[in-house]
Amino acid sequence: MSNATDFWQFPPDLPKDPKKLCLVKVKNYRTEKLSFYVLRYRRGKWQFQDRLLLSGDEDIVSWAVINE
Numbered sequence: 001m002s003n004a005t006d007f008w009q010f011p012p013d014l015p016k017d018p019k020k021l022c023l024v025k026v027k028n029y030r031t032e033k034l035s036f037y038v039l040r041y042r043r044g045k046w047q048f049q050d051r052l053l054l055s056g057d058e059d060i061v062s063w064a065v066i067n068e
Contacts, residue, residue: 005064018042021049021066026058034061 005023009015015022024039024046039046039054041063046054054060 003067005066008062008064010062011060015041015063015065017065022063023066024054024063025061026054027061028055028058030057038066039063 018040021038021040024037025034026037027034035058037048037054039048041047046060048054
C-alpha cells in the first residue's frame with residue numbers, strides 16, 4: 001500500500017461521501033493537544049464508527065479520506 005489516505009483537506013471543505021472513513025486531525029481548544037481519529041462525516045456531524053459524536057471541545061484541523 002503506497003498511500004493510506006488521499007490528500008489532506010482543510011475546513012470548511014467537508015467529505016462528500018458519508019460512507020467513507022477519514023483520518024481526522026483535531027485540536028482540543030482547552031488543552032491545545034493534537035489528536036488523530038478515524039471518523040465519518042454523516043448528517044452534518046463528525047462521527048466515530050460506533051456513531052458517537054466528536055467532542056465539542058475539539059476542532060477539526062485537517063482530514064483525509066482513507067484509501068481502501
